[in-house]
Amino acid sequence: MTTRFIGKPLKRKEDPRLIQGISHYVDDLNLAGMHYAAFLRSPYAHANIRSVDLTKARHASGVVLALSGADIDGAVQPVPCAAQIPDMKSGARPVLARDRVLFVGEAVAVVVATDRYAARDALDLIEVDYEPLTPIVNPEKAIAKGAAPLHPGQKDNIAYKWELEGGDLKAAFKSADKVIKQRIVNQRLIPVPIEPRGVLADYQPGEGQLTVWSATQIPHLLRTQIASMLNFPETLVHVVAPEVGGGFGSKLNVYPEEALVAYLAIQLGKPVKWTESRRENFQCTIHGRDQIDDIEVAIKKDGTILGLRCHVIADLGAYYQLLTPLIPTLTGLMMTGCYKIPAARMEITGVFTNKMSTDAYRGAGRPEATYLIERALDLVAAELKKDPIEVRRKNFPQPKDFPYATPTGLIYDSGDYLKSLDLAIKVADYKKLRQEQAKLRKAGRYMGIGVSTYVEICGMGPSSAMPAGGWESATVRVEPTGRVSVMTGSSPHGQGQETTFAQMGADILGIDPSQVQVIHGDTSIVPYGIGTFGSRATAVGGTAVYKSLHKVKEKLARIAAHVLGSDPERMVFADGTISAKESPKKSVPFGQAVSAAYVAKTLPAEMEPGLEATTFFEPSNFTYPFGTHICVVEIDAETGDVKLVRYVAVDDCGNVINPLLVEGQVQGGIVQSVGQALLEEAVYDEQGQLITGELMDYALPRATDMCWIETERTVTPTPVNPMGVKGVGEAGTIGATPALAGAVADALAPFGVRHVDMPFKREKIWQLMRKNGRRVQ
Amino acid sequence: MSVEIQLRVNGKEHQSAVEPRLLLVHYLRDVLGLTGTHIGCETSICGACTILLDGKAVKSCTLLAVQASGAEITTIEGLAGNSHKAAGNGIGNGTGAGNGALHAVQEGFWEKHGLQCGFCTPGMILAAVDLLQRNKNPNEGEIRGALSGNLCRCTGYQHIIEAVQYAAKKMSARKR
Numbered sequence: 001m002t003t004r005f006i007g008k009p010l011k012r013k014e015d016p017r018l019i020q021g022i023s024h025y026v027d028d029l030n031l032a033g034m035h036y037a038a039f040l041r042s043p044y045a046h047a048n049i050r051s052v053d054l055t056k057a058r059h060a061s062g063v064v065l066a067l068s069g070a071d072i073d074g075a076v077q078p079v080p081c082a083a084q085i086p087d088m089k090s091g092a093r094p095v096l097a098r099d100r101v102l103f104v105g106e107a108v109a110v111v112v113a114t115d116r117y118a119a120r121d122a123l124d125l126i127e128v129d130y131e132p133l134t135p136i137v138n139p140e141k142a143i144a145k146g147a148a149p150l151h152p153g154q155k156d157n158i159a160y161k162w163e164l165e166g167g168d169l170k171a172a173f174k175s176a177d178k179v180i181k182q183r184i185v186n187q188r189l190i191p192v193p194i195e196p197r198g199v200l201a202d203y204q205p206g207e208g209q210l211t212v213w214s215a216t217q218i219p220h221l222l223r224t225q226i227a228s229m230l231n232f233p234e235t236l237v238h239v240v241a242p243e244v245g246g247g248f249g250s251k252l253n254v255y256p257e258e259a260l261v262a263y264l265a266i267q268l269g270k271p272v273k274w275t276e277s278r279r280e281n282f283q284c285t286i287h288g289r290d291q292i293d294d295i296e297v298a299i300k301k302d303g304t305i306l307g308l309r310c311h312v313i314a315d316l317g318a319y320y321q322l323l324t325p326l327i328p329t330l331t332g333l334m335m336t337g338c339y340k341i342p343a344a345r346m347e348i349t350g351v352f353t354n355k356m357s358t359d360a361y362r363g364a365g366r367p368e369a370t371y372l373i374e375r376a377l378d379l380v381a382a383e384l385k386k387d388p389i390e391v392r393r394k395n396f397p398q399p400k401d402f403p404y405a406t407p408t409g410l411i412y413d414s415g416d417y418l419k420s421l422d423l424a425i426k427v428a429d430y431k432k433l434r435q436e437q438a439k440l441r442k443a444g445r446y447m448g449i450g451v452s453t454y455v456e457i458c459g460m461g462p463s464s465a466m467p468a469g470g471w472e473s474a475t476v477r478v479e480p481t482g483r484v485s486v487m488t489g490s491s492p493h494g495q496g497q498e499t500t501f502a503q504m505g506a507d508i509l510g511i512d513p514s515q516v517q518v519i520h521g522d523t524s525i526v527p528y529g530i531g532t533f534g535s536r537a538t539a540v541g542g543t544a545v546y547k548s549l550h551k552v553k554e555k556l557a558r559i560a561a562h563v564l565g566s567d568p569e570r571m572v573f574a575d576g577t578i579s580a581k582e583s584p585k586k587s588v589p590f591g592q593a594v595s596a597a598y599v600a601k602t603l604p605a606e607m608e609p610g611l612e613a614t615t616f617f618e619p620s621n622f623t624y625p626f627g628t629h630i631c632v633v634e635i636d637a638e639t640g641d642v643k644l645v646r647y648v649a650v651d652d653c654g655n656v657i658n659p660l661l662v663e664g665q666v667q668g669g670i671v672q673s674v675g676q677a678l679l680e681e682a683v684y685d686e687q688g689q690l691i692t693g694e695l696m697d698y699a700l701p702r703a704t705d706m707c708w709i710e711t712e713r714t715v716t717p718t719p720v721n722p723m724g725v726k727g728v729g730e731a732g733t734i735g736a737t738p739a740l741a742g743a744v745a746d747a748l749a750p751f752g753v754r755h756v757d758m759p760f761k762r763e764k765i766w767q768l769m770r771k772n773g774r775r776v777q
Numbered sequence: 778m779s780v781e782i783q784l785r786v787n788g789k790e791h792q793s794a795v796e797p798r799l800l801l802v803h804y805l806r807d808v809l810g811l812t813g814t815h816i817g818c819e820t821s822i823c824g825a826c827t828i829l830l831d832g833k834a835v836k837s838c839t840l841l842a843v844q845a846s847g848a849e850i851t852t853i854e855g856l857a858g859n860s861h862k863a864a865g866n867g868i869g870n871g872t873g874a875g876n877g878a879l880h881a882v883q884e885g886f887w888e889k890h891g892l893q894c895g896f897c898t899p900g901m902i903l904a905a906v907d908l909l910q911r912n913k914n915p916n917e918g919e920i921r922g923a924l925s926g927n928l929c930r931c932t933g934y935q936h937i938i939e940a941v942q943y944a945a946k947k948m949s950a951r952k953r
Contacts, residue, residue: 011887011888011890012887012890014895015886015887015892015895016879018892018895018898019879019883019886019887019892019895019898020813020853020854020857020883021811021812021813021814021852021853021854021898021899022854023895024812025812025815025896027806027812027815027816028806028812030807117796117798117799192930193894193896193930194815194823194825194894194896194897194928194929194930194931195815195817195825195894195896196817243894243895244894245894245895245896245897246893246894246896246930248930275816277819278817278818278819278820278823493894494893494894494895494931495893496893661890663890663936664890664893664931664932664936667933667934667935667936668893668930668932668933669933670933671932671933671934672933694818694820694822695818695820695822695823695928696822700928700930702921702924702925702928702934703921703922703924703925703927703929703937704921704922704925706921706933706934706935708917708935709935732933
C-alpha cells in the first residue's frame, strides 16, 4: 500500500458545513408539531419533598403536560451505572426526584408546552413544598463518624472502598532512605462543552418507532439504555447523534432527560425537544476530577523511587452516573506513571456528598494519576535538591524493558521516554532556561520551570478490562457507483474521523478521499458500536475500519484477478485502478471491479455478490501514549498573577494518520489543563449551592490566557494494532497539568514553597509570598 | 402582545410580529430558521451567538429582537458569497465579488484547522471578521484580544489565531 494520504495534514471533510453554519446540532432540528420540555430543578442541596403541586402549571397557556416524580413512578427506570465494584452501595439517580433531592439542580418536575418560552414560564407556577435538610458538602466530613447518610437505609456515606497493591511495599518503605508525604488536591471541574446537551424525541405510534436525537458520544449504548429505562423494544428505538458540539466525556453518559423526553414524546404522540441551558449544564451534567490524594513516596538518597502509597478520597457526588465509581480506579492503575517503581498501593474511598455526580471528564482518572506521580517526582527532586529532570531520568524504564509490566497490573505496550524528554529539553533549551531563571531571581523576578513526563492509558480497551465491551465496529460498503461508505461505531464530535477514516479508505483502496464517506452516530445505519471516548476512536474504531477496508479490498482483488486472469495476491490498488503487479498494463478500473460484484455475472465461482464487510475489533491491550511537557511561567510578585511564558510539548501517540488533527487535539488538551491549573474550580458553598454556576463565575481559558504552544512529536508505534496508532484525544490534558503545577511551585521555591494546590489563583499565590502581609524573602 | 419589527438579514428584508421579550438569537434561529447562530450560555460570555449587527460583532443571546428592528444583520449563513440562504449582505466575502466563494476567514478556519466540534465556530468567525474590518493586519496579541469574548473548548485557540492570520494575509493580497 502506498500512503498518499495517511500521515498527511489533509484539511477536514467536516469543515465546509461547519464554517458556513449549515450543519445541524440537536437544537437546530425542528419537527412539525414539536413541543418543548423544561425541567423544574431543586434549589436545595438536600431536602425532603413534602409535595409537588402542578395544578397551576397544568392550566397555564401553552402547557400540554406537567409531571412530577410520582406521576412517572415505575414508568421510567433510574439512570444506569455500568461500573461494578465489589460491595459497592447503591446510588441510583432517579430521573425525577420523588421523596427527596440530593443536589442542587436535581430535576423535580417537567413541563411540556407548545413553545420554549411557555414551558419556562410554567415552571414558575409549580409549587414544591421542601423540607430542607443539612447538606454534606465536604467529602471528609461526609465520612466522619456520626455523619448522617444521604441515602436512606445506608449506614454511612462511603459508596465503596477499592484497593490495589503490587510489589513488596513493606520492603520498599523499610529500605527507604526517606519517605516524602504530601496531600494533593485535584479540584472538581466542570467539562463545559460549548454546546450544552439537548434531546429531541419523536414517536410514530403506527410504526411504534421511537427516534431520539441526542448530543451524545455513545448513540448505541444510549439506545440500549433508553429501551431498558422505558421498557421499550430496543429494535424500535432509533438514536441519532447529529452534529455534537464537544463532549469531553460529559456526553459519555445516560441522563434523566434522555429517557424522559423520549417518554414524553411517547405519551403525547408529539415530537418533544429539550435544550439544556448553561446553568443546567453546570448543575446537572457530570463534573470531573475531585480527589484528595494523600501520597507517600519511599526513596533512596540517589533519587531512586522504591515505592508509592496513596490514599484517595474520591467525591462522587450524590448519585452514580454511567461510570462514576470507576473513574478513580483508573487513577490507581496509572499511579506509577512512566517510572520503574517496584511497589505501589492505592486505597480509594468513594464518597457520597450533596453535589452533582463526578464522572469521565477528559482524561478521566488519568490526569489525577499523572498529577500525583509527577508532583511526587518534583517533591523528590526538591527534597534531594536535584533537578526534576535528573530524578525522572533515573527512574525511567528503558526501551528494552517494553512491554513493561507495572506493579498495578498493566502492560505498557511500547515507549521511549528518554527520547521524548531529550527532544523537549532541546526544543525548550532547558539549560538556558535555568540560567535565565537564576538571573531573574537575582533581579527579584520569579520565573518557574515545570517538567512533566507522562504516560497515559488509552485506546480503550480490551473488553476484559472495560465495564461493558471495549471493542468497536465498522462496516465498509463499496456502493455500486464505486463510492465507499464507512459506517463506524465511533461517534466523533469534533475529532475529525470523517477525514482520517477517509484517508485510510483512500490509501487502502487506491482511490481519492473524496470518494469515501464516513457515516457515524446513527443507530439505524451504523452497526452496533461503543462510541467515542478514552482516546479510542482511531486505535480501536480505526482498526475496525482498517480491517473492514482490507476485507473488501481482498474481495475486489479476487474479482480483478479473475477478470485479468492473474493472482489476487498480486493486485495493486492505485489511482482508481486495480492492476497486476507484474504487468501494470493489465488493469481493471476500480469502478468496473465494484460493478462486477453487484451485477454478479462474472464473479469467481462460489463468490457471494455484494461488496460489504463488517468487523468487530477487539484490541488485545490498551495503548500507552507518552510525552514530555515543559512549561515556563513568571509570577508577578505584586499581584500573584501567573503568566504563561512558554509551553513546549513533545507527544508520542504512535503512528499518525493526520498530523494537523493530532496537533489540534494536543493543543486543545493542553489548554484544558491550563484551565484546571490556573482558572477552573467548581465551588459549592456550605449549603451545597453551586457558586460557580455560570460562565460568569466559572473561568474557562480564553485566547488571551495562552502563550504560543510549541509542539513536537516522537513516533513509537504500538504493537497492539496493525496501524501502530495509540490515540491522542486526552494526552494534552493528562500531560500538561503537572508541568504547569511544577512551574508554579518552582517559581515559588524562593518562598519555601514546594507544592500548591490548583487552581493557581492570584490571591492564593500572593498569600504564599507573604507572611503577616509582608513579602518574605 | 406583539410588536412589528423590520430588519435586513443576510441581505433579505424581514417583517415580523414578535413578542417583545423574544431574544434576537431565538428570532434568527426559530423564526427565520438561521440555526448557524448558536446558543452556548445565554449570558453573553461564550460568544457562540455572535452576529454582525450593522457591521459590528454583537452577541445575539442578550439582545431582544425588537432592539434589532431597523438593523442590518449578517449571520454565518450570509458570509459566504453563494450561501443558499443569503446574498448581497454588504459584508462581502473578502473577494469583492459575489462569486460564491467562502469568506477569507472561513477559508482560514478550514485551511488551518481552526475548528473541531464547530459549535463556537460561527461566532468565532464573525468576531474575526469584525476584527479584520477594523485592523487589516493584527498581531497575535491583537487577535487574542479581539477573540477573548469567544470561548472555544476544543482547539486551544492557536489554530484559530493562525486562521485569522491566514485570512488577514489573503484579504490584503486581494486588495492590492
